[in-house]
Amino acid sequence: MxxxxxxxxxxxxxxxxxxxxxxxxxxxxxxxxxVQTPEGVSLTEYRAFFADDYNMRVLWRTLRVAALTTLLALAIAYPTAFAMSRARGGWLTVFLVAMVLPMSLGVVVKAFAWSILFRANGALNGALQWLGVIDKPMRMMFTEAALVVGAANVFLPFMVLPIYAVVRQLDQRLPEAAASLGATPMFRFFNVTLPLTLPGVVAGSAFTFSLAVSMYVIPSLLVGERQQTLSMLIARSFLYLRNEPLGSTISAVLLGIAVLVVVLSSWLARRLGART
Structure with a gap:
């Protein structure tokens, strides 16, 4: 053996x-x-990074955008996963293709598509003006809202598929049993359905947040240099400033955030698994 x-x-x-x-x-x-300096090993770069107010604003913006992207993707993915679990035959194929096919396209293509929609003369502004909702084009490009919507669209499959995998294994007799005991739909959802699907929610949220916090192409195309993120600071440090210690420090901070997300999601998944 x-x-x-x-x-x-x-x-x-x-x-x-x-x-x-x-x-x-x-x-x-x-x-x-x-941690390498002319004087030897030191945390000088880390102290300088966290002492800089601009860096802290960029760090907070990166975390905020990643969190909002995760929440928006979750709000769309949760009912979508339930719809997929109840679909049969051709409709299930349509749902799966709609989720998987966009993953085969490059991020640049999808980001450019959103930039076309968000332009002042784009399809979205044109539709809103045609409907009479607005009188003149709204400023959508180069805003945080545009970045969140575009990122949520790109990373949506990474939220839908883990939730769908859990919902598909959900015993449909449990909500029915709760209903037979007089439980209201709201009570059944928060006390039966939601706790049983939380492992999929945690896994999807961890995937989406990790991808959103480290994205580079999407913010570069949708918000440009006006709203920097950590990944954009890393690129600027290496490519333009030629400051390798600073770029390495920001990369280490970003890596630490990703590791923390994985550790917390794994711990939460084990806790949820033990309860169920």
Whole structure:
């Protein structure tokens, strides 16, 4: 048995070696660069980053946009997942294609599509003027709202699919049993359906938040330089300022946020699993 396990483990060696070379090693070098100074190892760059008011505003904006994107995606994905779970035949195929097909398109394509919609002479402003809702074009491009809507659209499949996987396994007899005992629809939702689907919500929220907090292309195209995010600061530090320690420091902060999200979501998922 031990020999068989060792042979099976050896099959993972090529993949682990590949990850170590192309991912782990560059990451270690990046983290080392963030604490490397002419005087030796120091946290000077981290202290300077957190002491700068502009950096703190960018950090807060990044977290706020990621949180709003996650909430908007959740509000759309939750009922969508239930609709998919009840769909049969051709309708289920339509739902799955609608969720999976956009993932095959590049982020640049989808971001450009939203930029066309949000323009002053775009389809959205044109439709609102035609309906008489507005008299003149609204400013949509280069706003935080445009960024949240565009990002939520791009990352929506990463929210829908985990929730759908959980909802599909939900025993439909449980809400029916609660209804037979006199439970109202609201009571059934908050005390039966929602607790059972929370693992999917946590997983989808972790995916969406992690992607939204580190996105670069979408904010670059929809808000430009007017509203910087951490990923845009990283690009500016490396590409324009040629300040590798600063870029490495911001990258480490962004990595820490992503790791914290994964750890908290894993802990919450275990707690929810233990309760159910």
């Amino acid at each position: 031990s020999l068989r396990i060792d042979r099976i483990t050896l099959l993972a060696v090529p993949a682990l070696g590949f990850l170590a070379v192309v991912y782990a090693l560059p990451l270690v070098l990046l983290l080392a660069k963030s």
